Amino acid sequence: MAAGLLDIGAAFLVLAFAGAVATRVGLSVVPLYVVAGVLVGPNVAGELGLPYVPTGEVLTVFGELGIVLLLFFLGLEFSIDRLLAARTRIGKAGLLDVGVNFPLGVGLGLLFGWSALESLLLGGIVYISSSAIITKSLVDLGWVADPESEPVLGTLVFEDLVIALYLAVVTPLVLGGGGFEATAGRVGVAIVVLLALAVVARAGTTVFDSLLDGVSGEAVTLRVLGVTVPVAGAALALGVSEAVAAFFVGVGFAGTGHVERIERLLTSLRDAFAAAFFLYIGLQTDPALIVEVALPLAVVVAVTAPAKLVSGFYGGRIFGLNDRRSARVGAALVARGEFSLIIAALATAGGLPERVAALAVGYVLVMSLLGTMLMGQSAVVERVVLRVSERGEPSAAD
Amino acid sequence: MTVYESDLPGVGKKHEIELDDGSRLVVVTHNTGKREVFRREDPDADSEKLFELPDSMARQVGTILEGAYFQPVRTDLMETVLEGDTVLEWVGIDDDDPIAGKTLAESGVRQRTGATVIAIQRSGEAITNPGADTRVEPGDTLIVIGSREQCQDFESEVSGD
Numbered sequence: 001m002a003a004g005l006l007d008i009g010a011a012f013l014v015l016a017f018a019g020a021v022a023t024r025v026g027l028s029v030v031p032l033y034v035v036a037g038v039l040v041g042p043n044v045a046g047e048l049g050l051p052y053v054p055t056g057e058v059l060t061v062f063g064e065l066g067i068v069l070l071l072f073f074l075g076l077e078f079s080i081d082r083l084l085a086a087r088t089r090i091g092k093a094g095l096l097d098v099g100v101n102f103p104l105g106v107g108l109g110l111l112f113g114w115s116a117l118e119s120l121l122l123g124g125i126v127y128i129s130s131s132a133i134i135t136k137s138l139v140d141l142g143w144v145a146d147p148e149s150e151p152v153l154g155t156l157v158f159e160d161l162v163i164a165l166y167l168a169v170v171t172p173l174v175l176g177g178g179g180f181e182a183t184a185g186r187v188g189v190a191i192v193v194l195l196a197l198a199v200v201a202r203a204g205t206t207v208f209d210s211l212l213d214g215v216s217g218e219a220v221t222l223r224v225l226g227v228t229v230p231v232a233g234a235a236l237a238l239g240v241s242e243a244v245a246a247f248f249v250g251v252g253f254a255g256t257g258h259v260e261r262i263e264r265l266l267t268s269l270r271d272a273f274a275a276a277f278f279l280y281i282g283l284q285t286d287p288a289l290i291v292e293v294a295l296p297l298a299v300v301v302a303v304t305a306p307a308k309l310v311s312g313f314y315g316g317r318i319f320g321l322n323d324r325r326s327a328r329v330g331a332a333l334v335a336r337g338e339f340s341l342i343i344a345a346l347a348t349a350g351g352l353p354e355r356v357a358a359l360a361v362g363y364v365l366v367m368s369l370l371g372t373m374l375m376g377q378s379a380v381v382e383r384v385v386l387r388v389s390e391r392g393e394p395s396a397a398d
Numbered sequence: 399m400t401v402y403e404s405d406l407p408g409v410g411k412k413h414e415i416e417l418d419d420g421s422r423l424v425v426v427t428h429n430t431g432k433r434e435v436f437r438r439e440d441p442d443a444d445s446e447k448l449f450e451l452p453d454s455m456a457r458q459v460g461t462i463l464e465g466a467y468f469q470p471v472r473t474d475l476m477e478t479v480l481e482g483d484t485v486l487e488w489v490g491i492d493d494d495d496p497i498a499g500k501t502l503a504e505s506g507v508r509q510r511t512g513a514t515v516i517a518i519q520r521s522g523e524a525i526t527n528p529g530a531d532t533r534v535e536p537g538d539t540l541i542v543i544g545s546r547e548q549c550q551d552f553e554s555e556v557s558g559d
Contacts, residue, residue, distance in 0.1 A: 077407050135408045144409055145424040145436040145445035153407050263429045322442070 037282015
């Protein structure tokens with residue numbers, strides 16, 4: 001009992017310290033949580049013979065709750081109506097984004113001689129930008145007030161939907177071993193369960209509404225958790241992505257009149273468990289493995305960072321922004337984070353070769369820092385883009 | 399005045415208010431309740447953050463802007479513009495004003511200025527369409543109609559300036 005409490009206590013102490021460092025040096029917290037996890041975990045501190053933070057059962061469950069709450073919040077803020085209202089612009093920018101970046105990741109995986117499944121995971125890892133890091137940077141830099149926030153946030157919403165569908169399909173593929181028939185059966189179950197969840201999300205709004213009507217803060221928190229967590233657990237037991245299940249529960253709650261209250265009450269809970277998830281990822285990661293994949297990692301960064309810049313730039317142009325603002329859209333979308341790590345955790349859970357998770361962790365560390373840096377130094381990016389567009393396509397600019 | 403509203407998924411809501419000089423006031427309301435207020439000089443400029451307020455303070459400042467605590471209206475000299483140059487003006491009468499104690503006819507103010515008294519507010523009541531023999535008393539508020547210039551003349555006439 002005391003040992004478990006001490007382990008969790010150490011975990012939160014490390015997180016608090018990493019968060020303080022992040023604020024001090026002006027970096028995003030996500031990479032620092034992960035790095036802190038690597039340093040205090042069995043692979044670094046443990047190897048050096050120092051006391052280390054073990055990946056206990058409690059921390060694993062906390063991390064799992066972090067994934068569930070992250071996706072629940074995506075669902076909560078996901079509005080089908082909003083997507084439909086701006087479908088042409090968000091749809092075009094979103095399709096461009098997924099059309100460029102996802103196949104690029106899959107292609108790179110195949111080029112490295114990875115299996116089809118590993119390559120499919122790499123596609124997801126390089127495609128999905130980090131809502132957490134990007135949204136925070138938008139607010140910190142004051143870009144939320146400017147027109148570039150619309151294509152950026154719009155693209156993120158589109159990505160959320162894609163990643164929900166992606167995880168729904170990929171999870172049973174990764175978690176199942178066995179032959180083709182068994183896998184096909186699991187995918188079938190997954191699709192049925194997800195369809196059921198989608199129906200529940202649509203029809204459940206009235207139930208959720210009455211569940212939360214006229215109840216006070218604590219009861220709201222408990223009832224939301226009392227619905228979300230069991231549904232996610234049941235989904236996982238059926239071999240369906242718990243994250244996607246949580247996403248659909250979030251969508252169901254999004255239709256109620258209680259969204260703002262839920263957000264206010266559960267945001268700090270989500271942040272704490274998400275931090276535990278990032279630490280958990282760090283604890284699991286052996287830096288030696290990242291060094292082993294350094295070459296493919298460098299290639300992936302060198303290819304996918306410019307690709308995101310370009311797809312983001314044209315996404316901004318689809319929204320009718322000028323070159324300067326479009327360049328910012330590209331810079332903003334570079335940061336990858338929590339979702340790439342969720343895919344990495346899935347790879348580990350499914351027993352795939354360690355190189356997938358190791359590359360994902362290394363990739364997120366690089367891209368989260370690169371992304372925040374590009375946003376902070378956007379003036380440089382803008383100058384480069386303006387020079388290129390002046391020289392390259394004088395007529396297409398206007 | 400045009401107000402543009404847009405959603406900021408994961409952040410909150412944004413309202414942009416077009417100002418007379420072509421710049422825009424941008425109010426970002428976070429899901430946490432925090433308000434950030436920016437000003438954007440022109441469409442190409444970057445928004446400059448003016449200030450931010452927590453929820454409760456933003457509401458309080460809002461009611462001040464709304465005029466719930468103080469209305470910048472001078473009750474003794476309020477004017478309303480009708481079509482063209484015609485204005486309605488409220489003129490308060492003090493003890494020492496020359497017109498106090500005289501009837502409208504005696505004061506001859508209409509002949510001299512051209513502005514007409516169409517009503518008199520006296521101790522909570524209104525005397526509409528007062529006749530020439532209606533006596534003006536200190537504390538009255540005269541409601542006057544005329545051109546802007548006539549009303550100005552009227553005002554200086556009754557106060558004896």
